[in-house]
Amino acid sequence: MNASLGPLVITLAIQALVSMASFTLPVLAPEAARSIGSSASLVGLYVALIYLAAMISSLLSGRWIPRLGAIRVSQICLLSAAAGLAFAAIGTLPTMAISAVLLGAGYGPVTPASSHILARTTPANRMGFMFSLKQTGVPLGGVLAGALVPSLVNGFGWQGAVLVVGLACVVMAGIAQTTRADLDSDRRPDFRATNNPFQPLALIFAHPSIRNLALCSFVFGAMQLCLTTYLVTYLTHSYGLALVTAGLVLSLAQGGGMVGRLLWGWVGDRWLAPRRLLPLLAMAMALSSLATAAFTPSWPLAIVVLVSIFFGATAIGWNGIYLAEVARLAPAGSAGQYTGGTLFFTYFGVVAGPPTFALLTESSGSLALGYGVFGALLLVIGLMLARIAMRPVAPN
Incomplete structure (x- = not known):
């Protein structure tokens, strides 16, 4: 090796x-x-x-x-x-x-x-x-x-x-x-952290580029869990698929996520810098969520499957390129600290997303509203990230 x-x-x-x-x-x-x-x-x-x-x-x-x-x-x-x-x-x-x-x-x-x-x-x-x-x-x-x-x-x-x-x-x-x-040759046995357990959050908020990514990952993480948690229920109740078929569509979306992680990593290395790719992924996530909200029984199954796969490729596939960008932006030797701090927000989104989605759907009686609201929110996030990506790159 x-x-x-x-x-x-x-x-x-x-x-x-x-x-x-x-x-x-x-x-x-x-x-x-x-x-x-x-x-x-x-x-x-x-x-x-x-x-x-x-x-x-x-x-x-x-x-x-x-x-x-x-x-x-x-x-x-x-x-x-x-x-x-x-x-x-x-x-x-x-x-x-x-x-x-x-x-x-x-x-x-x-x-x-x-x-x-x-x-x-x-x-x-x-x-x-x-x-x-x-x-x-x-x-x-x-x-x-x-x-x-x-x-x-x-x-x-x-x-x-x-x-x-x-x-x-x-x-x-x-x-x-x-x-x-x-x-582990770089470990420092004499390293002493401060007594403040929230220091990684302070580091992140002192680094505007990483702070922006961390806050956006809250919504990304929420969307990822809402896709995987509710898609089967949505496809069976609102679109009319049999449970086995809906489960297969979810499996294809998960597979799209695995392929997406590799594809976006390759694109980020060769064609488009991660800071410019992430806004596009956010907007693609948004469009996928909005398209999912628009599913009706009149939609051809093939289109529903393709949208679900693309939804998975974006809403599940964003993680690797995001973490690579955090590691690139972090000062040398501190990628672990900054990644841990940003994941606090990501996991917070994972915890908060599905209950929020459930409240939205309970209020309307339709899962489509949840996908519509999250899609609109991600569209705003994507536009914000695109605006940030247009700024000059600040040195580490």
């Missing part, structure tokens, strides 16, 4: 395993709920707890990465995810709550840690694609959970399946140890 490929492989693998761990309980929620004697609908609260914990841990990760090293932090994340799954296997509501918090604590710092590593090891002209490729680990984790966890449940029961995924996280932490000497 060359100097940039090795770090990419290890960060991608870590990202995929932690992502798979976070998707495991939602995948087997019906089995777990039946065993515990609770409603499977509580999985929504479980996921919200994961992202609330991720908001906090991503913010704090900037204090840990310089001192411990990004690989060590990643190992702790994997072990935290494994511990979260072990608590889930106990099978009570209190331990499920502990499980979600531990999974979120492990999920939050993984991206800042990997950004710290890739910012050091990736040539500037390949950062967009490499960051985007690494970020495919998130949907890849979802694919792995969907493909493997049901079979593990059949073979070992739901609790056994949870423990197997947890064991995989432990094994990955051991594998990561083989790279620590090289990738």
Whole structure:
């Protein structure tokens, strides 16, 4: 492996395993709920707890990465995810709550840690694609959970399946140890962070370019979760698709997101600077959301599928190019701190977006209003980013 490929492989693998761990309980929620004697609908609260914990841990990760090293932090994340799954296997509501918090604590710092590593090891002209490729680990984790966890449940029961995924996280932490000497060579054991846990937010607000991106990522993250959370329900209730067909459309949208992450990274490296590409992605997201709001049973299914795939390519595909731009703008050696701070806003959008969407739809009785309002908001965000992109580039 060359100097940039090795770090990419290890960060991608870590990202995929932690992502798979976070998707495991939602995948087997019906089995777990039946065993515990609770409603499977509580999985929504479980996921919200994961992202609330991720908001906090991503913010704090900037204090840990310089001192411990990004690989060590990643190992702790994997072990935290494994511990979260072990608590889930106990099978009570209190331990499920502990499980979600531990999974979120492990999920939050993984991206800042990997950004710290890739910012050091990736040539500037390949950062967009490499960051985007690494970020495919998130949907890849979802694919792995969907493909493997049901079979593990059949073979070992739901609790056994949870423990197997947890064991995989432990094994990955051991594998990561083989790279620590090289990738954590920049750690500073004597690093002392301030007592203010909100320091990363102060750093971001002192850097206008990163501040603007962070605030926009709140809406991007909200839109991403609203697409994946409500699309199947919208297509079945408003467009009239069968559940299986609507699920297939969502899968195609997720696939579009994976392809989009790679495509936008490639475009950002070769054709269009990320600061100019992100406004276009925001406006494309907006148009996709507005088109989705306009779906009626008279629309041909092929058009609905194409819009959904493009919606996924933009609303799911923006992350890598965004993180590459944050890492580029951050002062040398501080990509992890700035990424952790910006992800606080991203995860906040993930937590706040679906409930806001639900309130909009409850008030009107139509999911179309939610997609329409979010689409209009993203159009404004895209125009704002386009105006910012026209300004001269400020030096770091």
